[in-house]
Amino acid sequence: MRVVPVPCLSDNYAYLVARPGASEALVIDPSEADSVARALAHEGLDPVAILVTHHHHDHVGGIEGLLERFGALSVYAHASDAGRVPAQSERVEEGRPFTVAGLEVRAIHVPGHTLGAVAYLVGDAVFTGDTLFVAGCGRLFEGTPDQMHASLTGKLARLPASTRVYCGHEYAAQNLRFAAELEPDSAAVRDKAAEVADRRGRGEPTVPSTIGEELATNPFLRAGAAAIRARFPAAASDAEAFAAMRAAKDVFKG
Numbered sequence: 001m002r003v004v005p006v007p008c009l010s011d012n013y014a015y016l017v018a019r020p021g022a023s024e025a026l027v028i029d030p031s032e033a034d035s036v037a038r039a040l041a042h043e044g045l046d047p048v049a050i051l052v053t054h055h056h057h058d059h060v061g062g063i064e065g066l067l068e069r070f071g072a073l074s075v076y077a078h079a080s081d082a083g084r085v086p087a088q089s090e091r092v093e094e095g096r097p098f099t100v101a102g103l104e105v106r107a108i109h110v111p112g113h114t115l116g117a118v119a120y121l122v123g124d125a126v127f128t129g130d131t132l133f134v135a136g137c138g139r140l141f142e143g144t145p146d147q148m149h150a151s152l153t154g155k156l157a158r159l160p161a162s163t164r165v166y167c168g169h170e171y172a173a174q175n176l177r178f179a180a181e182l183e184p185d186s187a188a189v190r191d192k193a194a195e196v197a198d199r200r201g202r203g204e205p206t207v208p209s210t211i212g213e214e215l216a217t218n219p220f221l222r223a224g225a226a227a228i229r230a231r232f233p234a235a236a237s238d239a240e241a242f243a244a245m246r247a248a249k250d251v252f253k254g
Contacts, residue, residue, distance in 0.1 A: 001103070001123040003166060005205045006039040008032045011170045012058055013207060016045055017103065017122055024048045024101040027073075028120065028127050029168055031058045033065025046070075049100045052077040053129025054114040055084035056141075059168060063087055074100065078109060081116035092118060108155055112148025113138035119156060125164040125208065132156050133167045134209045135192065136175030137220040139250065145243035149223065153238075157221050161212030172196045172206040177254040179219045182245070183227045188216040219245060 004016040008031040016039060018025040025045035029052060030036045040047060047070050052060055055077070063086045067073060076098075077084075079091035092098070092107040099105070106121040110131045117138075120127045130138035131151060140148055176193040183189055192213065196206050215221050222228055223242040235241035 001125065003125055003164075003208070004039060004043055004045075005166065005207055006030075006036055007170075007205070008035045008062070009058055013166070013168060013170065013205065014039075014062070015127060015166055016040060016043060016047075017101075017125075017127075018045055019102050022102060026051055026101050026103065026105075026122075027066065028166075029053055029059040029129060030062035030066055031060070033062035033069065036062055036066060037069055047073055049074040049076060051105070051120050051127070052081070052085050052088070053119065053127065053131070053168065054078075054117045055081045056114065056130070059129060060085055076100075076105075076107075078107070078116035078118045081114075084116070110151035110155060112140060112143035112145075112151045115142045117143075117151070121159070121163075124160075124162060125166060126156065126159060126211075127166045128156065129168045132165060132214065132218075132220075133169060133175055134165070134172035134196070134206050135179050135189075135214070135218045136171055136249070137218075137246070140246060145246055146239055148246070149239045149242040152220055153223070157211065157215060159211050161210065161215065163211045164208035165210060165214060166207045167209075170205060172209075173200060174254065176217070178249055178252050179217060181252070181254060182219045182231055183222075183225065185227070186217070188213075192217045 006014040015028040076090040094109040108119040223238040232244040
């Protein structure tokens with residue numbers, strides 16, 4: 001499967017997804033139309049559908065411009081986001097896979113960042129929007145810490161370790177500085193930070209990561225780790241440690 005990250009705005013990623021050798025493509029989270037249209041032309045791809053992970057403008061702002069350029073495209077988003085996503089034509093729900101552009105897509109409902117947040121599993125890749133980042137997770141705008149913790153550890157973390165992770169923003173370097181604050185003795189975090197610095201130094205995106213790498217380095221998937229629990233001694237459970245950690249990340253200046 002072919003995945004093309006498309007940098008948008010200041011730090012967003014949209015994605016083009018297609019079968020090898022095929023011209024039909026999915027567009028995931030087009031925050032702006034121009035960058036996505038240029039990438040489609042460069043890659044020789046024709047869009048047939050748009051998949052949206054959640055309703056925030058920096059993930060849907062390019063939908064109408066793409067429809068103006070390419071005509072009618074199916075727009076997929078969670079059923080609960082109907083009326084919040086421009087031109088939404090398809091309502092996705094967990095447990096109801098669908099096929100588009102010759103690709104089978106499994107929607108995973110991951111409330112927390114927003115209540116209608118969805119991750120899309122396509123082949124061996126998962127597109128997580130603002131739920132799971134490289135070494136981080138999204139802020140809680142609509143959901144609760146318990147919801148986000150369940151979405152991350154009960155759903156995304158249970159995907160195969162080799163699953164490639166494509167997230168919605170380039171936040172890896174700052175996220176890894178926070179991870180190093182929590183687990184300063186972690187060789188996995190140090191190695192990942194060095195890899196990220198190398199990629200960014202070459203002007204490359206830090207996606208994809210993998211679920212296995214995230215389990216080793218992402219503190220929001222590691223709320224039960226001894227070093228992290230020690231940083232939040234008042235937490236009576238992993239979920240409470242997660243909540244305290246997310247609050248600490250909200251004010252982290254590193």
